[in-house]
Amino acid sequence: MSEARQYHHGDLRAAILERATEVIEQDGIEALSLRGIARDLGVSHAAPNRHFRTKADLLSSLARVGWEQITEATLRAAEDVRPNDSHHRLNAMGRGFLKWALLNRSMFAAVTHPDVERHADDDLKLAIDDFQRSVRDAVVATQREGRLTHLDPAIATLYTNSVPFGLAMSLKNPLFGTDLSERDIDELVANLIELVVPTS
Amino acid sequence: MSEARQYHHGDLRAAILERATEVIEQDGIEALSLRGIARDLGVSHAAPNRHFRTKADLLSSLARVGWEQITEATLRAAEDVRPNDSHHRLNAMGRGFLKWALLNRSMFAAVTHPDVERHADDDLKLAIDDFQRSVRDAVVATQREGRLTHLDPAIATLYTNSVPFGLAMSLKNPLFGTDLSERDIDELVANLIELVVPTS
DNA sequence: CTTGTCATGTAGACAGTGTCAACAGACTTT
DNA sequence: AAAGTCTGTTGACACTGTCTACATGACAAG
Incomplete structure (x- = not known):
């Protein structure tokens, strides 16, 4: 079920890692922020903390x-x-x-x-x-x-x-x-x- | 006049650079913060901005x-x-x-x-x-x-x-x-x- | 099928940061 | 002495990471 936006993301951890590499590739590691990634993935600001404390x-x-x-x-x-x-x-x-x-x-x-x-x-x-x-x-x-x-x-x-x-x-x-x-x-x-x- | 605490610091710019090297030497570059340095030097938090924008x-x-x-x-x-x-x-x-x-x-x-x-x-x-x-x-x-x-x-x-x-x-x-x-x-x-x- | 548990999300708060604008005191120049 | 410029202060803003309390969905046990 990967079509509609769900409450649970599916595989947020992998998505975070992927988006993180993208950000680093684009704007460098200093531009990396957990909140920014959460925003990009359309997820609440504290969601990443479940996967990366x-x-x-x-x-x-x-x-x-x-x-x-x-x-x-x-x-x-x-x-x-x-x-x-x-x-x-x-x-x-x-x-x-x-x-x-x-x-x-x-x-x-x-x-x-x-x-x-x-x-x-x-x-x-x-x-x-x-x-x-x-x-x-x-x-x-x-x-x-x-x-x-x-x-x-x-x-x-x-x-x-x-x-x-x-x-x-x-x-x-x-x-x-x-x-x-x-x-x-x-x-x-x-x-x-x-x-x-x-x-x- | 280097004894009493003055309004003007004397040579804040040099003091900042010196304290910054100390901090880096002690706790690494990631622990470096402008506000922290200002605190250490007993100066207001925005004072460093006069010398380093x-x-x-x-x-x-x-x-x-x-x-x-x-x-x-x-x-x-x-x-x-x-x-x-x-x-x-x-x-x-x-x-x-x-x-x-x-x-x-x-x-x-x-x-x-x-x-x-x-x-x-x-x-x-x-x-x-x-x-x-x-x-x-x-x-x-x-x-x-x-x-x-x-x-x-x-x-x-x-x-x-x-x-x-x-x-x-x-x-x-x-x-x-x-x-x-x-x-x-x-x-x-x-x-x-x-x-x-x-x-x- | 119901129920309870647990992983995974949300909302809100907190302290901390860099940076800016508005103000004020002190030094310099005339 | 007066004017103007450095260099400091105060307060604000948006942003960050991280914590706690709560909500929701998945899923296994009964």
């Missing part, structure tokens, strides 16, 4: 979705590479992550937003851990193949992890004045990741 | 100070290196930046806060440009010395710029679970920067 709750749930997307995009990028070549896989993962961040800038911004990090609930922490583990596993696999062996695994992971991060932060930031055509991005991403995980 | 104004001014500190810390770190060795200078700058970020986490967080970036005024943009230019100049100097020559200067700058950034983001984030002793940080910073700008 606090605004930080909503942000956490949103960020969890974001991190799952990041993990998925990163791992999917490695799928096309032959499984025994860990080094190329790691390279592909870096490109996959960076590309996702550049194609989903608002979501990336939301995921890395300080308020989100500060109030992270356990579910969110788990999602982040998942991503971290994926990267670490890939780095360790690469080292087992005899590459990057001169580095402490922790440092190698930190490095491999941070670089796409920093790049994504810089590239998403309009203040940094990197005005690149959408087409160039793929090449740029490849060039940059090549610096971190050289395949040649 | 909007909250974004205050954040912008604050961030400008932050960027100036960053630029200074970065350039100062290069001073101890012999001037003709651009490559070592670049390396030192990376360490200087990263160390500043780790020793001034709250300020760094404020400077990189999305709200700040979004509402950046011209002064702030200028301060950021200054920093960017410093890095670019150092990279170009390095390339003139015959190093990093295989890279496009723009990409080399982006890379050199982003890595300490990403590292600082990762290291400042408690969620990333890098629990390192204060002592280890210096070594860690050196190791990481060495990956980007190898001096050996």
Whole structure:
């Protein structure tokens, strides 16, 4: 029964999450308000509180979705590479992550937003851990193949992890004045990741 | 006349900026409110508006100070290196930046806060440009010395710029679970920067 | 089919925020 | 001394997140 406006919304929680991503995509995370979402969904101002007790709750749930997307995009990028070549896989993962961040800038911004990090609930922490583990596993696999062996695994992971991060932060930031055509991005991403995980 | 409470504050603008950094250092940027600062300074709630028409104004001014500190810390770190060795200078700058970020986490967080970036005024943009230019100049100097020559200067700058950034983001984030002793940080910073700008 | 329970909505209140306009005191300039 | 400009105060407005009390719909037990 999804036609007429009912008293009960049907799946308000999902609708809120969806509308929230829209708002973030459009006007940024600072324009996000529970009351605003309620208004947009034609529901009373306190209705969202039934599903997200606090605004930080909503942000956490949103960020969890974001991190799952990041993990998925990163791992999917490695799928096309032959499984025994860990080094190329790691390279592909870096490109996959960076590309996702550049194609989903608002979501990336939301995921890395300080308020989100500060109030992270356990579910969110788990999602982040998942991503971290994926990267670490890939780095360790690469080292087992005899590459990057001169580095402490922790440092190698930190490095491999941070670089796409920093790049994504810089590239998403309009203040940094990197005005690149959408087409160039793929090449740029490849060039940059090549610096971190050289395949040649 | 700095003893008794006067009607006019003396230098309210400076006091606001100072108190704002304190608040950010203590409770984070999300806890910053104009009214709160006014309260702390024993001044009426609308007094800050005389000096910062909007909250974004205050954040912008604050961030400008932050960027100036960053630029200074970065350039100062290069001073101890012999001037003709651009490559070592670049390396030192990376360490200087990263160390500043780790020793001034709250300020760094404020400077990189999305709200700040979004509402950046011209002064702030200028301060950021200054920093960017410093890095670019150092990279170009390095390339003139015959190093990093295989890279496009723009990409080399982006890379050199982003890595300490990403590292600082990762290291400042408690969620990333890098629990390192204060002592280890210096070594860690050196190791990481060495990956980007190898001096050996 | 009735009944009771529980999840999910509404209405209203509260404290807090940023920002504005109207006013007032103090400093500056002439 | 007078006029005018900074810089402060007071009070208001619309907005926010969150709480409590209440209403309604869904749904399972009897």
